[in-house]
Amino acid sequence: MNPPSQRLSVVVALVVVQLFYGLHYIAARLVIADIPPRGWAVLRVAGGALVLVLVCLAARKSLRISKLDLRELAVLSIFGVVINQVLFIEGLSRTSTAHSSLINACIPALTLLIAVLLHRERVTTRKLWALLIATGGVALVIAPSNSAFGARMLTGDLLTLTNATSFSLFLVLSKRLMSRMDPLVASTWLMVIGTIGIGIVGGPTLVGAMPLDLSAQTWWLAAFIMIFPTAAVYVLAYWALKRIESSSVALFVYLQPIIASTLAVWLFGEALGWPVFVGGSLIFAGIFLTLRRQRDLRQ
Structure with missing residues (x-):
């Protein structure tokens, strides 16, 4: 496969990852209305691990x-x-979807900062401009919801910020491991080990708190989250x-704020203003700039 073709494959894979994550915001809100948030985190990871194990077995x-x-x-799973x-x-259950997507949009900046601090990547003018342009796009997309910010959401926002920082550190630390491991195998082990850890943290919340009369919609949404925004995204991200x-x-x-806004129009009939379209253009410009002349793309 020649480098331009592989570059396109990477872009498509990462867009699909963000599409699944964008859908996850809506699906997760509906699921945690019936299942305790921390208990649902346990079920999500355990279900994702099971899916990946079955895929590995099927693929031999x-x-x-x-x-x-x-x-x-084991360290990465933490x-x-x-x-x-x-x-x-836990953060999503306490704050709004807009807040959650905005804070998670800090992941690129946090990842670059951590990578530089750990001497894993070099700062270049192109990277800094890409971050500034894309961050400006996110600010435009989220700006209409700024009036909804309130002190009552502070706990959820802080939990989400810690979540974003943890995931950024995970991305940086995973890079070297990916040079020697198969993405599917690495993702499977990550989720299996993670199931043990998250079971210790969230397992007790399921005891006596798991409703027995969940609706069919909740079961379908739960299955979707386990397969796509959990199992599939880890494999695709590792591959990238x-x-x-x-x-x-x-x-x-x-891309998540753009996807979330589009879903809001489709599912809830919300109107989109010019900030979404201009912001979306800036986001895509930032992505294009960071991918342009990428020198470390493997054959």
Whole structure:
């Protein structure tokens, strides 16, 4: 596969990841109306792990890994699964979807900052301009909801910010592991190990709190979240991390506010103003700039 074709494949994969994440905001809100947030985080990760194990078995993938990789995945699961998943859903249950998507849009900047601090990436003028342009786009998209900011959402916002920071650290630390592991195998082990950790944190909330009369809609939404915004996105993100820098992968998070706004129009009939269209253009410009002349794309 030639580099331009592979670059296009990476872009498509990362756009699909953000589409699933955008759908997840709406689906998760409906699910946690019936299931305790932390308990749902446990079910989501456990379900995602089961899906990935079944996929590995169907694809006849060997799940044998070295003790070194196992230890590294155990550490990564703390940041990429346990802290990330628990604080995301706890934050979403306390704040608005707009707040959550805005704060998670900080992931590219946080990822670049962490990568630079850990000497994993170099700062370039192109990267800084890409972040500034895309951040300006996010600000325009979210600006109409600024009046909704209130002190009552502070706890949820802080939980979400911690979630975003944890996921950013996960992206940076995962980069080296991806140079030697299969994305599907790595994702499977990450979710399996993460299930143990998140079970310790959130398992007790399921005892006596899990409704027995969940609606069919809740079950379908739960299945969707386990398969796509959980299992599939980890595999796609890991696959992309093998081919471009972690800060470039993270930059696609800027698509989430655009996707969330589009879904709001489609599902709830909300109107979109010029900030969404102008902001969306800036977001795509930022993504294009960071991908332009990407030198580390693998053959």
